Amino acid sequence: MEEIQKKLAEHSGKSRLEKIGKTISFLCIAFIVFVVLSILYFVASKGISTFTKDGVSLWNFLTGTVWNPSSLGENGEPLTGALPMIAGSFIVTLLAAAVATPFAIGAAIFMTEISPTVGKKILQPVIELLVGIPSVVYGFIGLSVVVPFMRNTFGGSGFGIISAAIVLFVMILPTVTSMSVDTLKSVPRYYREASLALGATRWQTIYKVVLRSATPGLLTAVVFGMARAFGEALAVQMVIGNAALMPTSLITPASTLTSILTMNMGNTVMGTLQNDVLWSLALILLVMALFFNILTRWIGKKGAMN
Structure with a gap:
């Protein structure tokens, strides 16, 4: 009877350790996912603001050949050709x-x-x-x-x-x-x-x-x-x-x-x-x-x- 109780205690202890390990692993994975999503959101929000806040055309940005954001072109748009x-x-x-x-x-x-x-x-x-x-x-x-x-x-x-x-x-x-x-x-x-x-x-x-x-x-x-x-x-x-x-x-x-x-x-x-x-x-x-x-x-x- 005592041996059975010892085995049950060991099993419950292992189960507790497994739960703690799973929780720590989940928290680490969740933190990594949060950091990656935060980086994606930060870079995307900053990058898109060029076209939403500053009024730069996406097409002109991707196809333009003159890079001088401090100056304006003939159409009044900044020279941001990338x-x-x-x-x-x-x-x-x-x-x-x-x-x-x-x-x-x-x-x-x-x-x-x-x-x-x-x-x-x-x-x-x-x-x-x-x-x-x-x-x-x-x-x-x-x-x-x-x-x-x-x-x-x-x-x-x-x-x-x-x-x-x-x-x-x-x-x-x-x-x-x-x-x-x-x-x-x-x-x-x-x-x-x-x-x-x-x-x-x-x-x-x-x-x-x-x-x-x-x-x-x-x-x-x-x-x-x-x-x-x-x-x-x-x-x-x-x-x-x-x-x-x-x-x-x-x-x-x-x-x-x-x-x-x-x-x-x-x-x-x-x-x-x-x-x-x-x-x-x-x-x-x-x-x-x-x-x-x-x-x-x-x-x-x-x-x-x-």
């Missing part, structure tokens, strides 16, 4: 992802399929080291190495989209590579064994079996790298030139959404038009971040279905 920054952000991101993807996938294939020992002992520590380097260090290296190289090779100031794309390429390469390695490792071993048993060579197995099976994960890695490149601020600001002009060449100064934000946010007064349009740029960044997250989830679901 197209140069939007185009600059997309061009830099796409260039960096286009260059980083083949290098990342090639390194991942080498580390998992060709020489796992060398990859684990040498390449993996190097990649982890690159991930931990602060973005300001990348920007300073780009300012000291990439910009002078571009200036001496192509002329001009050396600042521009291509310089920013090179810096972002180095920054997102370790992220895409590490995610690609994890994806290739997740491909079942019997896929490789079955392919080799049917007479396929190692390269045929890698190309036609491993890579095709890992395609959803590789696409997720690329999208994740693009998301990081799109939101990078300090390193890009240091090498792109920060000229709010439509990009006419890859070697002329340009700007991105993040570079304009980091340069001007501390120089404006809260509630003014000059401040509101910066929050509108931040809202575009937030929408793009949500888009990248949704795209990543969609790719993951499609891969799971296949």
